[in-house]
Amino acid sequence: MNIYLNFIFRAKTYTLSVCLLLLSISCINKEKNNTEETITKTDKLEKLYSNHLVMAYKYLDSIDITNNNDTNKKYYINSRTYFKKSEPILSYIEKENYKSLNSPNLIRIQEEDPTDIKINQPIGYQVIEENLFSESMDTLALSRALKVTSSRLKLIENNIDLNFKDYHVLWLARDAIVRIASTGLSNFDSPILGASLNESGYVLSTLNDVFTIYQNNFKNKDLLQKWKTELINSQKTLNTDFDSLDRYEYIKNHTNKQLELLKAIQEDWSIEFPFELALKNNTTSLFSKNTFNLEYFSDYKSDTIHLNTKIDLGKQLFNDKRFSIKNDMSCATCHIKEKAFTDEKITFNKHVKRNTPTLTYSGLQKSFFLDNRSGSLEGQIVGVVTNHDEFNADLKHIIEVVKRDKNYSKAFDTLYSRGATDMNIRHSIASYVRSLNKFNSKFDNNINGKENTLTEVEKKGFNIFMGKAACATCHFPPLFNGTVPPNFSESELEIIGVPDTKENKKLDDDLGRYNLFKTEERKGAFKTPSIRNIKLTTPYMHNGVYETLEQVMDFYNKGGGSGLGFNVPHQTLPFDNLDLSEEEIQAIIAFMRTLTDNHLDKNEAL
Structure with missing residues (x-):
């Protein structure tokens, strides 16, 4: 009997061990397959990106300014083609490099440090294009631009490391779609050749290639096909001459549809974004009240709890003349709602000799005042408060005004953790101004x-x-x-x-x-x-x-x-x-x- 029981026990132990071993092998294989899939996607993406960059700089290196210019023009166009194919990834992960490589043929001025202002000569494709295709060629500027542009592309290619999450792919696709609609349709970066429409087609082609690499992410294969069909149809629409394209219909029927499909892809892939950039992650139109993430444009990174109440409070402050030292001026004195928050005057007065700009949509920018001297709405308010020809006060004064008003003081204690600080007061006013973006025209x-x-x-x-x-x-x-x-x-x-x-x-x-x-x-x-x-x-x-x-x-x-x-x-x-x-x-x-x-x-x- 004992021998029989011992046999049964050993048999069960052996069976359990085999099952555990098989389960372990299965898990290892599954983990290995997932790793291989991830590596494969990354490798394919890096190979695609690398190929575009390599071809771009090789064609640039083929340009010889001492030789036939027609041949040089062909080399340039080929290089530019591959540069634009690289654009969706390049512009996403190398924002400053992309900006330099594709900026207008204008000097770049850096004034961030007033003690060390830098004047940089332009480089990049637009410098090359304007010299190769204009009647007069600046050989020195062209030679420099060719050398620096090629070197920069080589440096980028030598340091490719695409450690992408799935949401990065959706972000770069959205950037590409928005860039085409907002600048690609206008020849913004091809002022001489006017080739922006064809080049936008190259960008869409790359998006098609990228999502082919990520095709296994799609649970809904019909969605993948709809996406690819839309990209192809958009390319066909762009395959026309510059003056013939109906840009209104393109944005309405293609840009909006692309954004809608991206939102569907986001849901299909079960994407959870870690945060929002300038555009909301679920936006389906460029022309909507729900397009922009207002917090992106604020100096004050607060939560959005009670935001509508903060906006209402800001509206009251906006119209309150007690903030000016003589109690005779509010924000609304110059920014009149019925006049789209302007005042219809040529200039505000004999001292302030600039026209009053509208506040509608003003919150959706990164610089303020007509000379860009402030970096945020909250900062701009300081300039108005302290200006001798406007409020002629200081931040201490606006705090005192709020604290003396029982309703204001109670509202700030309720809405803000630190109550009526100057920053909270400015944030409330700025929140109201940032709400003046209705997109209902x-x-x-x-x-x-x-x-x-x-x-x-x-x-x-x-x-x-x-x-x-x-x-x-x-x-x-x-x-x-x-x-x-x-x-x-x-x-x-x-x-x-x-x-x-x-x-x-x-x-x-x-x-x-x-x-x-x-x-x-x-x-x-x-x-x-x-x-x-x-x-x-x-x-x-x-x-x-x-x-x-x-x-x-x-x-x-x-x-x-x-x-x-x-x-x-x-x-x-x-x-x-x-x-x-x-x-x-x-x-x-x-x-x-x-x-x-x-x-x-x-x-x-x-």
């Missing part, structure tokens, strides 16, 4: 498919704005200001040579950004404002010089200050003149008027 509602009321003239105006007129190379959609998509981390300054009167006889004497650091190359530099609600924000330009949009368009059509005969050595407009017809000008104006928020157009409460 006629244009927004039409491009989002909520209504079908745009006229053919208005659509034509948008297409000219984005295309022939090159307006969108400075006023980037969807904000139509100078904050550069898709990262929205920089608000650009431009030098356009604005006159001092509408007669266009003399250059305005306000030197803009130059007044801060005395950088010669910044003379006349001003921030590019949003043209949203432009119908309500007359007069126009930093000095309020023009009374009508027709006058503004005439200024640009003639080529800005340089076109008027002024000495503007560092003018940044990407054209000599536009050669727009009167019909085209009126179409652009018709489009710009569709950017009026509905509640402002109807004078509803905000």
Whole structure:
């Protein structure tokens, strides 16, 4: 009996051991397969990226400025093709390098340290393009650009390490989609050849390749096919000449659909993003109140608990004149809601000689005041409070005003952990200003498919704005200001040579950004404002010089200050003149008027 029991016990032990061994082997194989799959995806992605970079710099290295220029042009176009194919990954992981390699042929000025201002000569593809394809070639600048650009690409390629999570792939895809819609459709980075549409097709081709590598991530294989079909259809739409593309229809029918599919892919892959960047992770349109993550644009990284109550409190503070030392001025004194938060004055007064800009959509930028001297809304408020010609007070004064008011004091103690500090007060006001982004204009509602009321003239105006007129190379959609998509981390300054009167006889004497650091190359530099609600924000330009949009368009059509005969050595407009017809000008104006928020157009409460 004991022998029998012992046999049974050993048999069971042996069976259990075999089962455990098989389970262990199964787990090891599963882990190994998962590891191999991950490595395979990473390896394939790195190989794809590396190949694009290698081909880009090899073609650049083939350019010999002493040889036939037609051959050099072919080499350049081939190099540029591979550079754009690398763009989705390159621009995502090497933001500063990408910016240098693809920036306009303009000097780059770094003023972060006032004691060490740097003036950097441009490098990259646009420098090469403008020299190879222009009538006069600067061989020294071309030679330098070729050398530095190639070296930079080689350095990047030698240090590839794509340690991607799945959500990184979705982020880089979204960046690519937004970049095409906001800058790729306008020839922003191909001003001479005008090849942006074809190049955008190369970007979409790379996205197709990337998602092929990640095809096993898809639980829903139909979704993968829909995504690939959409990318192919978008490429076909872009395969046309620059003037013929209907940019309105492209964004409405392709950009929006791509963003919707990305959201579906996010859900299919069960993606959990660690945080949000400038764009919300679930955005399905560029022109929506739910497009932007407002916290990204704030200095104050607080939670969003009771945010609407903080906004309501900020609105009260915005309209309170007690913050000024004489109790005679509030934020609303200059920024009147019915006038799209401007004041319709040429300049605010004889001391403040600049036009009051709109506050609508102003929270969605990274620099403030017309000379970009503040880095946040919270910081801008300090400038207003302490300015002798505005509130003429200090931060201690605004704290005292709040603490003396029982309702204010109670509200801050309830809403903020430290109560009525100057930062919390400024955050509340800034939160209100950041809420002035309704995205409910006629244009927004039409491009989002909520209504079908745009006229053919208005659509034509948008297409000219984005295309022939090159307006969108400075006023980037969807904000139509100078904050550069898709990262929205920089608000650009431009030098356009604005006159001092509408007669266009003399250059305005306000030197803009130059007044801060005395950088010669910044003379006349001003921030590019949003043209949203432009119908309500007359007069126009930093000095309020023009009374009508027709006058503004005439200024640009003639080529800005340089076109008027002024000495503007560092003018940044990407054209000599536009050669727009009167019909085209009126179409652009018709489009710009569709950017009026509905509640402002109807004078509803905000």
